[in-house]
Amino acid sequence: MRIEEVQSTSKKQRIATHTHIKGLGLDANGTAIGMSAGFVGQAEAREACGLVVDMIRQKKMAGRALLLAGPPATGKTALALGISQELGSKVPFCPMVGSEVYSSEVKKTEVLMENFRRAIGLRIKENKEVYEGEVTELSPEESESSTGGYGKSISHVVIGLKTVKGTKQLKLDPTIYDALIKEKVAVGDVIYIEANSGAVKRVGRCDAFATEYDLEAEEYVPIPKGEVHKKKEIVQDVTLHDLDAANAQPQGGQDILSLMGQMMKSRKTEITEKLRQEINKVVNRYIDEGIAELVPGVLFIDEVHMLDIECFSYLNRALESPLSPIVILATNRGICTVRGTDMTSPHGIPVDLLDRLVIVRTQIYGPIEMIQVPISCLIMCSTFLCRNAFNVCLLCVADISY
Incomplete structure (x- = not known):
């Protein structure tokens, strides 16, 4: 049986500054509810963001962006994350600061394009034969080492899987045990194992253990329905930048020079436009065949007045691209000089880009x-x-x- 190592694309959720934000906290009429979805105050801004979400769902925000303007510590980042949560929990959210674009190694436009592609998701669907269920037993069986001596090696691993309809005990190859350890699988976790490749994926913790508390925001999932052995549609969420990075890294050989080159820290290099065009062709073919679905995410650029005139002209063009996420800008400046020029403009943004923006103002608490x-x-x-x-x-x- 061929064993593949599959890197998990799900990000670990930890308790952070904006973990409590679950949406915009609006009722059915679009009116802000006092203390709801993690928000306090900012009722007018939340209602305005609710209208923007409706425009996005009706495909009326094409070629436009949103600007959140207000004093520091008034919840601009929280509003951007709330919009992302309203659009869906699996929608990519990519935050960045305007000063991140300045680097001695990479062009400013390359940094912007990289973050644009981080905010565009791709949902890939595949039909696979899997074993799925809650882990009830996980016991590796040891045997005498084939090399001799006093050491022992794992001959196989016995795992018990439980679903609503029944349970099954599986005897797996020792190489799959390494994949179980890498995914940190424990008794009580819900997992699935692909029958053909032997790839292991941890879905989450069974909701029967939801009363246990931990500092990590654990994802609880219900116990799977149906049989343990089934044909299942596997949905995998990746971003276009994940595909760019995976194809940009050269596959090194096993000789000593290649290994030393991989260990040495290399400079940050740009991903070529040619590679991106090739990936776009493959993505478009998958979308046409119905294998994949494009999920435009949210790109949040804080301190947007730190960008210069070259970045703003690039943003103007990028907003018109068919592969463009929802762009949300934030600033705490009034009328100030546009960086790289002598002209002054509201919020430090050129007038031609300012005409494309829907401006939402936040108030001091x-x-x-x-x-x-x-x-x-x-x-x-x-x-x-x-x-x-x-x-x-x-x-x-x-x-x-x-």
């Missing part, structure tokens, strides 16, 4: 919202059981009320 912020932190900390942060928030609430 008032006294009532300043009290609501620590209360929402208390709710979030009690959800994730962070005892120290919970105590800090209690002190904040006490100070504000005092």
